[in-house]
Amino acid sequence: MSEISEHKILFGWEEIKKSLLTCIWFMFLTFPIMVIQVNTIHRTVEWRWERLFFVGAGAFLLSFLWRYMIRRKEAGIKREETAQNTHQDLLQRLLSNPRFSRPALAVAVLFFLTFPLVFSLYQIDIMTTALIYVVVALGLNIVVGLAGLLDLGYVAFFAVGAYTYALLNVHFQLGFWICLPIGGALGFLFGVLLGFPVLRLRGDYLAIVTLGFGEIIRLVLENWNEFSFGPSGIANIPRPGFMGMDLALHQNHTYIYYLMVGLTVFTIFVVRRLQDSRIGRAWTALREDEIACQAMGINKTRTKLSAFAIGATWAGMGGVVFAAKTTFINPASFTIWESVIILCCVVLGGMGSIIGVVAGALVLKLLPEYFRAFSEYRMLVFGTVLVLMMVFRPSGLISSVRRVYRFEGRNKLEGQP
Template sequence: MMASMKRSILVALWFVFLTFPLMVVRVNTLKNTVEWRWLNMVWVFVGAFVLHNLWRWALDKRQKSRKKAELEDGAEADLHIGQRLLQEPKLYRPFLLGLAVVALLFPWVLDVYQVNIMVLALIFVVLGLGLNITVGLAGLLDLGYVAFFAVGAYSYALINQHFPALGFWSCLPIGGLIGAFFGIVLGFPILRLRGDYLAIVTLGFGSIAKIVIENWEEFTSGAKGIANIPRPGLFGIDMSIEGATIYTYYLMVLMVLFTIFVTNRLKDSRIGRAWMALREDEIACVAMGVDMARTKLSAYALGAFWAGAVGVMFAARNTYINPNSFTFMESAIVLSIVVLGGMGSIVGVIIAALVLILMPEYLRAFADYRMLVFGAVMVLMMIFRPQGLIANVRKTYAYRRAERGENHG
């Protein structure tokens, strides 16, 4: 007890030392003044002390659960409570019904501002589900996902500028297809790359997309952005801003449902199983006769398709876009949604997207610390719960012997 106490104090002192120049001192090089914030030192000490104890406790727990898993070799892993909820129709049906009612009534109970935020959160749900295909199912870490989102948004804005006759509804699939096209074009040269190289190249693509949009004045009108993008139309009826927002909200709900439907079907399809096999072991997967190029490209294309389509939605919701909406930050947010939710898990991703996007909107005090927390969450999730909040349950065939009641997988 004494020893661990001493250790925690030492660690806390180490962090006080570590954070001293950045947390305590603030210099103003123009006025030549120094501000000493001694109080921060106390906070760091207390915080580090508490966090270190939590950290040790969590690491211990992780160790124990691993040992346990090794001892009970072959036994079925305990399902998480969230997963059990999902597998029991009696439990999740009323829940879904309730959710549907809430989703339907939402815009009539709360004001336009809330609805608008909800639309944004739903946009990130679709982005999360799209990236979930590439990262979660196929295991291709894509750090430039926002590029496809930008492609979708700009294709709607630009098509609308040059061919206004096409309108929102034809642009929605066009945006998706252009996104998918870029997914294939960019995916093609990097087929041979593995995990970490892939990450950095996609990061490069994401940044290139933003720089090109910013600098190609004649085509994209550069950093000024494009304004006056029409909202989604409904048979040419004129709607008030309020009405249009509510309409956009319902469209987004439909789009989320459609995305869930498609990704869910994809997950259990032949191509979905190929993706997961590729994620688990590329060499074994190719040796089993899976066409690597086709599988990877389809994962890229489908992931990019959703980003493109929802990009059109985003442009229509904002009615104004500029390159600053498509930075690395957005890619990082979408990635943390997928990581937090559980790679490959649809329900997890939806919950994570809603939490991560809505929480900073409603907890204003938290908003400043948003990216700090996202970063910490990504590290902690990888260490303590790499499978995410609600882990993806793979479909397995269970071989049951009815008479003996045994249950070996």
């Protein structure tokens, strides 16, 4: 019954009229920028009328989908208000069921371990980059997902790690394995340094200030030639050696790959333990309600600062591996949009959910590589993803499962005479 009425609403005359209006509106809206290209030097105009048709058709069809999704979302909110059942998706139920999740985990482990044996060097390289993003996104997940502090300058800590390794290597010939903990430690230190002044700020101001810090660090790296070699960056950063041996190119890439797998597993382990620890629960509490949280006796400053610093540590370590892998870094790799991409990984996967963030980072890093033909649309898609996720599914693809404690004593009590 409700199915039929829904279809009627979806395809009725009123709906078509609405979609037509949307279609005309978007054709008007995109007309100058999409259609006309003026060349002021050669004094020519290029009219690209065919694009107008695509925009119109796209807007017409998408507007149906948009309204359908909005309705579904509103219906979902109503359902939640009326019935307090904790609605879980299929994906979540599958993941929480050990009969499914254990074999899935085994397959994943097997896949990642045998990956370099099966695939080519190029694939290994892509996967390594994706894993670096997984680690960094998991770090950001601590700050944004668990503690609820939106950090838009996160890539600065990544830069700190990368430059730590590059500069220590250039000046003091320090090796990768010494620099990895130093990079992490410096990330931590910068997290404390930058976190300390901004703790008093409200959520959106905090986001803008961290953005400011991130840009300051990038601009300093770009302009301070004596220190960071300026915009030309640092080249010929050595790849990590294995027990003092120099490896051939292929071996070396495989080595970095396994190293990254190890680091990823370590990160997941630590983040999981942190999440369930005292401090992890304090982060979540702080995210939900600051004032109530303070009333419960949680030290706000220390909790926020620890989230900031621990999140930054992972970025620092990720940065060291990044520098070692690409062997060349310059400030252009650390713009604010890189922070936004990492944020996108966290948001798409599901803020606060480890498996979600891992999946989000893998999807966002691997898909663009395999759809090279569409690579120029990458950032456009990222922007769209951010907006759509926030509008329709703020909890992400795989949302984090909230811990529920049920009081079961009451039924027993009521049952007693």
